[in-house]
Amino acid sequence: MLEYTPRVSGTEQLIMSSTQNSGRVHKIASIPGDGIGIEVIEQTVKVLRTIEILFQSFTLDIDTLDWSSRRYLEQGEYIPADGWQRLKEKDAILFGAVGSPDVRDDISLWSLILPLRKNLNQYINLRPIRILPGLSAPLKDCVVGDLDWVIVRENSEGEYSGQGGATHDGTPHTVATEVAVFTRVGIERTMRFAFDVARARPRKLLTLVTKSNAQRHGMVLWDKIFHEVAREYPDVRTDKMLVDAMTVRMVQRPRTLDTIVASNLHGDILSDLAAALAGSIGVAASSNLDPTRKNPSLFEPIHGSAPDIAGHGVANPIGAFWSAAEMLRWLGEGVAANLLMEAIETVTDSGIKTRDLGGQCGLTEVTDAVILELQRSYSSALEVNEAPLS
Numbered sequence: 001m002l003e004y005t006p007r008v009s010g011t012e013q014l015i016m017s018s019t020q021n022s023g024r025v026h027k028i029a030s031i032p033g034d035g036i037g038i039e040v041i042e043q044t045v046k047v048l049r050t051i052e053i054l055f056q057s058f059t060l061d062i063d064t065l066d067w068s069s070r071r072y073l074e075q076g077e078y079i080p081a082d083g084w085q086r087l088k089e090k091d092a093i094l095f096g097a098v099g100s101p102d103v104r105d106d107i108s109l110w111s112l113i114l115p116l117r118k119n120l121n122q123y124i125n126l127r128p129i130r131i132l133p134g135l136s137a138p139l140k141d142c143v144v145g146d147l148d149w150v151i152v153r154e155n156s157e158g159e160y161s162g163q164g165g166a167t168h169d170g171t172p173h174t175v176a177t178e179v180a181v182f183t184r185v186g187i188e189r190t191m192r193f194a195f196d197v198a199r200a201r202p203r204k205l206l207t208l209v210t211k212s213n214a215q216r217h218g219m220v221l222w223d224k225i226f227h228e229v230a231r232e233y234p235d236v237r238t239d240k241m242l243v244d245a246m247t248v249r250m251v252q253r254p255r256t257l258d259t260i261v262a263s264n265l266h267g268d269i270l271s272d273l274a275a276a277l278a279g280s281i282g283v284a285a286s287s288n289l290d291p292t293r294k295n296p297s298l299f300e301p302i303h304g305s306a307p308d309i310a311g312h313g314v315a316n317p318i319g320a321f322w323s324a325a326e327m328l329r330w331l332g333e334g335v336a337a338n339l340l341m342e343a344i345e346t347v348t349d350s351g352i353k354t355r356d357l358g359g360q361c362g363l364t365e366v367t368d369a370v371i372l373e374l375q376r377s378y379s380s381a382l383e384v385n386e387a388p389l390s
Helices: 011-020 036-055 069-075 083-088 105-119 184-200 218-230 243-252 264-277 318-330 334-349 363-385
Strands: 024-033 058-064 092-097 124-130 148-154 158-167 175-181 205-210 237-242 259-262 285-289 297-301
Touching (some): 024 036, 036 058, 036 334, 069 105, 092 318, 105 158, 124 318, 148 184, 184 205, 184 218, 184 259, 205 243, 205 264, 259 264, 334 363
Parallel strands (some): 024 058, 024 092, 092 297, 205 259
Antiparallel strands (some): 124 148, 124 285, 158 175
């Protein structure tokens, strides 16, 4: 799983990482997808190439795959026949967004992103949420450090299991059912992951999100297994919130939360609310993880394809950059991930921001600023340490 250790400026670690020159190769599939996904992934690759050149201790073998709605319209499929085998050979997937006005949302979702999550056993969706320096949060008196959460979302079953159907479709008597599936295996592995994340964070606090007062079968099992697993983590404090009350707590008492575990649907909704509370959905990152590491995990910004602004050069790349940092951390390149996050925060704090954050800069201006800050901070670390690269 991801290591939630305190981030450091890392001069000494930076030098050690740079001088090892061990020749590590990370195989990455890049799936830009649709809309602004194409734009932000292009800029993210530029940032990753800068990091690769600076560190010289690892190589990023990036394979770009044109699995998009345009491909679907032209060929009737998002993922080609050999696509799964190509993915199985990768260490990680960098994903942009999926969604086009020309393709129904249920088709694009169930033909690309959900099959990736399900077939690659990405049963954990992880959302780090915090207010970045220089951003204005909509909550009164909420500043950097007041909102620092990690949302652990079950990612493979629950309300998005795909079970159910429709009968008498197209008639006044249409009946549609959507069956939420909760399994002991699916719940328990999610809870253990969430407790491990909470244990690794300073506050060691985990909040369970549920709706077991109304959903009396699946959510009752959800609660039961949470409390069973909790007995194995006596050092982690726990509390429980009904999902509707949780929205109120997130807004009114954000400082009382730390690590949050939620079902597929609840986690999906709450994480978007959390991103908005932190300043903008444009800066939010996510990881779709296979904690067994038998399959590649997928990293994506959560802002969607935003076709209304696609091609105008105004998309916010920060969510994609943050997702790339999470990817680097997952691949074992924690020092590079730290350097990238520090560069992002320095740039946002300096006022170089896109319009959704109240700034006046475009997509490439933000990218250029992050790249320059990466180069500056790396060079500065070398000068302070006074150690030559080998």
